[in-house]
Amino acid sequence: MPQTTPAAPPPLNSYDEFTRLDEVVLGRAEHYTNHHTDTSWRLFFFDNVAPVLGRHTSSLGEQLLPIPSQLVDELNEDIAGLADALTECGVHVLRPATPGKDVDIRSPHWDARATPPLNVRDQSIILGNTIVETAPHVRARIFENDLLKPVFYQYYEAGANWLTMPRPALTRDSLDTGFFTRQGQNVARATDGETAGSIEGLGLEMVFDGAQCMRLGRDVLVNVANHNHELALRWLRDNVRDLRFHRLDAMADNHIDSVLVPLRPGLMLLRSPEYLTYLPETMKSWDVIYAPETDDSNFPDYSDLGFVIPIGSRYMDINLLSIDENTVIVNSLYPELIDVLEGRGFTVVPVRHRHRRLFGGGFHCFTLDTVRRGGPEDYLA
Known part of the structure; x- marks a missing residue:
């Protein structure tokens, strides 16, 4: 029998969030x-964990917050359901290596307990035919991309x-808390008990996640909430010269893919009207x-499982x-959005995702779309 040569992977090509998806990393x-609840983790998830930090300081003192095994098993069931749905939609699914x-x-x-490569959107972004590995905010994620x-x-x-x-070295002086302090919030609940060392002469560093971006062909919207992000935006402009990067001024503290979702040219999903003011002028006229x-x-109600923080x-x-x-693939547990999207003519593929708040990621977070059919179109002309 003649030997068959494995098919070569398609060329990397991903300029946007909505054209036909052919290949994805899940x-x-x-x-x-x-959850390793050190200072970097507490600052990253500050808006969601701050309300409980004050009440449970002693519970977080050892920094490792256990996640009940039942919830991890259910998460893996839901990820398997997402993989099946993607395959049924004709998308080739790739996976990171498994942490052993x-x-x-x-x-x-x-030191930290490493996080597995679940939210693969965070530590990387695909810009056309370029892989960009970003600069992690959370210390536990510093080696996560090795598995990709x-x-x-x-x-x-x-x-x-x-x-x-x-x-980034992610020392005690690396992270900018300005987004919160400018709003009059007390970040001591996150920074008290910091055990990380410092490096003489090193202050705020470049720290940035891929999910702070939304891609629109030749244009990329970039959420910048502090000086860590300002440094990253400068790096992107210096190193990816063929795209235009638009600064969104503190639309959120970091990620924006639970605030803004471009669905197609001229139509977007937005959390609420207040976020329109952050967008480029051309997008303000979109539907x-x-x-x-x-x-x-x-x-889910976690009250019977002990101390569980929805991050x-x-x-x-x-x-x-x-x-x-x-x-579009939408969480089956958000029927209100499914009804709205179907009313606008979308075909909705419902997939169950129970513990999205506990693990801090939805379907966009869990995936890195590496091959889409769109190119560097000018959607903001």
Whole structure:
């Protein structure tokens, strides 16, 4: 029998959030057994965890907050359902390598329990035919992209470009709290008990996540909420010269994919009207679907499981994934949004995702779309 040669991966090509999706990386949650609740984690999720930090300081003192195994099992069931739905939609699904165990990591300045590669949108962004690895905010995630490198090397060997932002040291002086202090919020609940060391002469660093961006062909919207992000925006402009980067002035503290979702050219899903003011002038004339209110019964009740912190926003289900300009994957537990989108002519693929607030990610967060059919169109002309 003649030997068959494995098919070469398609060229990396992903300029937007909505044209036909052909290939995607879907994250993994194996060994997601704890939240490591150090200062970097508390600041990143500050809006959602601050209300409970004051009441449970002693519970967080050891920094490892266990996640009940039942919830991890249910998360893995829901991820498997998402993988099946993507495959049924004709999308080729790639996966990161599996973490083989719980991993404790250490730098000269801090130590942490590593996070598995679940929210793969955060530490990378695909800009056309370029992989950009970003500069993590949370110390536990500093080596997360090592588990995506087998996938990235496939694309690199097929001709993709590959860039990496400078790796932050994430010392006690690296993170800018200005977004919160400008609003009069007391960040001591997050910073008290900091054990990380410092580096003489090193202050605020470049710190940034891919989910702070929304891609629109040749244009990229970039949420900038502090000096960490300002440095990253400058780096993007210096290193990716063929795209236009538009600064959104503190639309959120970090990620924006549970605030703004471009559904197709001229139509977007938006959390509420107040966010229109942050957008480029051309987008302010787009048609808008505002996220409908949802009932709290759509979210799990963890009160019988001990101390569990929902780290993600209750708007997490806006975080949908487009298969094409007319087809979207939406959490089946957000029927209000499904009804609205179907009323606007979308084909909705409902997929269950129970613990999105606990693990801080929706379907957009869990995926990194590497091959879409769109190009560098000028959607903001």
